[in-house]
Amino acid sequence: MSDLDQRPASNRRPLAQPLPRTWFLGTTEYRLYALREASALFLGIFVINVCWAVVALSRGLETWERWLAFQRHPAVVVFTVITLAMVLLQSVTWFQVSPKAIRVRLGERQLRASWIIAAQYAAAFVVLALLIWRARGGRS
Amino acid sequence: MSGCEGCNCGSRPDAAESRPLGTKRVTVFRYRPCSAVEQGSTEPRGGEPWYDAFEVPYDTGTSVADALGWIKDNRDATLAFRVSCRMGICGSCGLMVNGKPHLACETFLRDLPDEVTIAPLANLDVERDLIVDKEPFLAALTEVKPWLMSAANADGFDTALSENNRQTPAQMLDYQQFAQCINCLLCYAACPQVGFNRPFLGPAAITVAMRYSRDSRDHGTAQRLPALDAESGVWPCTFVGACSTVCPKGVDPAAAVQLAKLVAAKARATGLIKRKEKR
Ligand code: SF4
Ligand code: FES
Numbered sequence: 075m076s077d078l079d080q081r082p083a084s085n086r087r088p089l090a091q092p093l094p095r096t097w098f099l100g101t102t103e104y105r106l107y108a109l110r111e112a113s114a115l116f117l118g119i120f121v122i123n124v125c126w127a128v129v130a131l132s133r134g135l136e137t138w139e140r141w142l143a144f145q146r147h148p149a150v151v152v153f154t155v156i157t158l159a160m161v162l163l164q165s166v167t168w169f170q171v172s173p174k175a176i177r178v179r180l181g182e183r184q185l186r187a188s189w190i191i192a193a194q195y196a197a198a199f200v201v202l203a204l205l206i207w208r209a210r211g212g213r214s
Numbered sequence: 215m216s217g218c219e220g221c222n223c224g225s226r227p228d229a230a231e232s233r234p235l236g237t238k239r240v241t242v243f244r245y246r247p248c249s250a251v252e253q254g255s256t257e258p259r260g261g262e263p264w265y266d267a268f269e270v271p272y273d274t275g276t277s278v279a280d281a282l283g284w285i286k287d288n289r290d291a292t293l294a295f296r297v298s299c300r301m302g303i304c305g306s307c308g309l310m311v312n313g314k315p316h317l318a319c320e321t322f323l324r325d326l327p328d329e330v331t332i333a334p335l336a337n338l339d340v341e342r343d344l345i346v347d348k349e350p351f352l353a354a355l356t357e358v359k360p361w362l363m364s365a366a367n368a369d370g371f372d373t374a375l376s377e378n379n380r381q382t383p384a385q386m387l388d389y390q391q392f393a394q395c396i397n398c399l400l401c402y403a404a405c406p407q408v409g410f411n412r413p414f415l416g417p418a419a420i421t422v423a424m425r426y427s428r429d430s431r432d433h434g435t436a437q438r439l440p441a442l443d444a445e446s447g448v449w450p451c452t453f454v455g456a457c458s459t460v461c462p463k464g465v466d467p468a469a470a471v472q473l474a475k476l477v478a479a480k481a482r483a484t485g486l487i488k489r490k491e492k493r
Contacts, residue, residue, distance in 0.1 A: 087247035088339035088347050089263060093409035100313070104406070107454045171455060175472035182384045 110167055113160035120157045123150075169194045232273040238323050240281055241267045242293065243333040245340050263340070265331075266290065272323040278332065279307055279318035282344070295344040302462060305396035308335050308403065309344050315400035315460045335403040351399060354415045357441040358423035363434030385430040392425035392470050394463045401457035401467050413446035417457040417467035420448055424470040427477065435477065443478035451475070 094100075098108035130141040144150060172194065173187035245263040268289050270281045279297045286293045298306040300319045307318035310333040311326065323330065338346035362379075401417040402408045408416050415423075423442060427435040442448050451471045458468040 085248045086341065087261075088341055089245050089247075090339055091334070091336055091409075093337070093406060097406055097409070101456070103456050103459060104454070107452075107456075111452075171453065171468075174455075174458075174466065174469035175476065177388075177469070177473065179384065179387060182387060184387060 106163075106167065109160075110164055113164045116153070116157045116160045117164075119153070165198070169198075232275040234271065234273045235324060237269045237271045238281075238326070239267055239329050240270045240285070240323075241265050241329070241331045242282070242285065242344070243331075243340075244293075244343050245334075247342055270323070274324055276323045277319050278309070278311055278316070278321045278323065278326075278330075281323055281330075282318065282332070293344075294342045303396060305398035308398040308400050309333065310336055310403065315403040317398060317400070317462050320462060335399055337403055337405065337409040338399065346399075348399065350412075351397070351402065351416065351419065354419035355397075355422060358415065358419050358426075358438050359434060359441075360422045360426060361434075362426060362429060362432045363437065364431070365433040379431045381430055388430070389425050389428040392421050392428070392465060395421055395425070395465045395467070396463055398462065400460045400462060404456035404460040406454060406456075407450045407452060411446060411450040414450040415441065415447055417451075417471055420451075420474050421465060421467040421470035424474050424477075428473070435481075439478065439481050442474050443481060448474045448478055 098104045127138075127141055130137040145154075169191050173190040176190055178185035178190070242265065243263060244266050246261075248261075268285050270276075270284055272281065276284075277300075279295075279300060282293065282295050282297070286295075295309070295318070296306040297318060298304040300307075302317050302320045305317075308315060309318055310316070310331075311318075311321055312331055313333075315335060318332075332344065334340045334344045334346045338348075338350075341347050364379075395418055397418060399418065405417055408414055420442065423438050426432050427438060448471055453468065453472065455468045457471075458466045461467060
């Protein structure tokens with residue numbers, strides 16, 4: 075007896091609707107999401123590059139100079155610019171969505187999302203300012 | 215033109231009375247579970263889905279639900295679709311209009327382009343024409359135990375404790391938005407993870423779980439955790455955010471899912487700490 079014979083008598087034959095392979099091109103929202111996910115690839119390669127810089131520096135001046143020269147290669151410059159754009163996209167969209175996970179209730183009202191977003195930008199700028207200050211040797 | 219007392223909707227040009235505006239070409243997805251031959255029709259169709267196009271007259275007040283009704287009444291009585299309240303509250307009429315999830319009763323032909331394509335909600339199995347199988351969602355809903363659980367009797371609402379069930383408006387605010395869900399499943403059609411991960415609880419079921427777990431009268435979070443903190447629980451969500459964009463009730467299911475992730479992560483962390491303390 076086949077499986078078919080053992081099924082209860084029913085005319086049901088649900089039709090599956092698999093996602094098309096290009097689903098991520100469907101709407102602007104999906105496209106942005108796909109771009110955000112793709113940014114991880116660029117970031118990963120960038121991090122490897124930075125790790126390589128540290129290794130090159132520890133090996134001495136010659137390897138460090140070679141790493142620096144490599145950074146000036148047009149392909150690497152283009153890659154770095156794309157990575158910067160990707161990081162910005164990642165941060166901006168992240169700041170935009172984070173109020174969904176952070177809910178602040180002030181008495182009988184919910185803190186508006188725009189305030190939470192603004193607070194994140196403020197925090198980011200403070201950190202950036204501190205870093206620049208440190209990089210300039212702690213002098214103002 | 216009088217209208218009801220205190221209401222000025224009668225003076226709005228579009229609401230005053232319906233004016234015929236012309237016709238639009240409405241293309242509808244069709245599917246029959248068994249071949250038409252089996253059903254005694256001579257038409258050799260069935261098994262494979264197909265599309266039918268209709269010229270549908272519309273006026274200022276014709277919704278997509280009205281258009282489907284007109285087709286069923288005047289052109290093809292075999293067309294199957296769900297509709298009930300016609301006022302955006304029952305959640306029956308979700309479908310894809312030109313590729314995007316909409317409530318048929320709240321989407322108007324006057325606002326759509328001249329070519330309108332109507333299909334069943336994406337990511338869900340089609341039973342017939344525009345009717346999708348809601349059974350998997352109902353199973354997910356049951357899994358998250360969508361009811362208030364009192365501390366004393368964690369499997370049901372304890373009416374004897376009604377004194378303790380008083381709530382301030384501020385406490386209500388913690389879950390009220392999530393309580394607006396009408397189970398229309400537009401968010402499931404918008405969520406690619408629902409398409410990828412068949413057993414995923416999905417945005418609305420998780421939202422309903424949060425609606426109860428964030429309620430000050432509820433003590434059932436521990437009982438909902440096994441469903442939420444599972445491989446097919448909250449974790450398939452990668453925060454695409456489309457669910458909140460399409461939700462017709464402003465429920466913001468994406469927010470509920472992120473909050474549920476926090477609840478699950480916290481429970482895991484405290485579980486780990488407790489296990490260490492025991493050693
Ligand atoms: S969360 Fe919104 S889109 Fe999803 S089922 Fe509920 S009302 Fe519909
Ligand atoms: S018919 Fe009830 S929501 Fe559309």
